[in-house]
Amino acid sequence: DIQMTQSPSSLSASVGDRVTITCQASQDISNYLNWYQQKPGKAPKLLIYDASNLETGVPSRFSGSGSGTDFTFTISSLQPEDIATYYCQQYDNLLGTFGQGTRLEIK
Amino acid sequence: EVQLVESGGGLVQPGGSLRLSCAASGFTVSSNYMSWVRQAPGKGLEWVSVIYSGGSTYYADSVKGRFTISRDNSKNTLYLQMNSLRAEDTAVYYCARGHGDYWGQGTLVTVSS
Numbered sequence: 459d460i461q462m463t464q465s466p467s468s469l470s471a472s473v474g475d476r477v478t479i480t481c482q483a484s485q486d487i488s489n490y491l492n493w494y495q496q497k498p499g500k501a502p503k504l505l506i507y508d509a510s511n512l513e514t515g516v517p518s519r520f521s522g523s524g525s526g527t528d529f530t531f532t533i534s535s536l537q538p539e540d541i542a543t544y545y546c547q548q549y550d551n552l553l554g555t556f557g558q559g560t561r562l563e564i565k
Numbered sequence: 566e567v568q569l570v571e572s573g574g575g576l577v578q579p580g581g582s583l584r585l586s587c588a589a590s591g592f593t594v595s596s597n598y599m600s601w602v603r604q605a606p607g608k609g610l611e612w613v614s615v616i617y618s619g620g621s622t623y624y625a626d627s628v629k630g631r632f633t634i635s636r637d638n639s640k641n642t643l644y645l646q647m648n649s650l651r652a653e654d655t656a657v658y659y660c661a662r663g664h665g666d667y668w669g670q671g672t673l674v675t676v677s678s
Contacts, residue, residue: 492664494610501659501668502610513666545610549664552623554600556610 464557574672587660
């Protein structure tokens with residue numbers, strides 16, 4: 459099974475800050491990686507697909523990069539509505555796996 | 566408009582069974598690969614099962630032999646038959662299309678005596 463190691467597990471930042479989350483795969487997954495945002499009581503929302511492509515309707519302050527085993531998710535200027543938990547997810551394997559999640563809070 | 570609506574969750578005793586449904590609209594279930602993902606209370610996301618457009622199915626080790634994913638093309642609906650349920654199966658269960666571009670709202674399954 460492919461393991462996804464996501465860090466940090468929690469993060470506190472100020473409005474306007476640049477926020478970065480990383481995800482490392484246990485083996486090469488090419489660019490088969492998604493990033494999701496999940497707010498309490500809601501289903502996950504796809505933000506980034508294929509490692510770096512912005513889903514339609516998602517603000518441009520969200521971005522993703524990387525390939526192979528190392529991936530990065532960035533919010534260029536944190537907004538209050540970005541408070542949520544973020545997950546990476548690989549789909550290179552037959553059954554996808556998620557990272558452990560990063561809980562983002564406002565400082 | 567693409568929509569996924571889950572149903573069938575509830576309270577069940579350990580060892581019991583439930584069947585979850587995911588009614589789809591705005592696209593054809595049989596033309597996509599479809600997934601069930603679950604989230605235990607306060608925990609992260611776990612991919613449970615996948616059914617590909619060709620009919621191949623895959624399961625997480627934690628549910629293999631107990632859960633069965635299927636679909637009814639005439640009803641455009643995805644199912645998850647869950648047998649021999651355990652306390653650790655307690656979670657919100659989501660259906661999702663493909664890699665996860667669309668998700669349902671989730672249905673809560675509680676396994677408890």
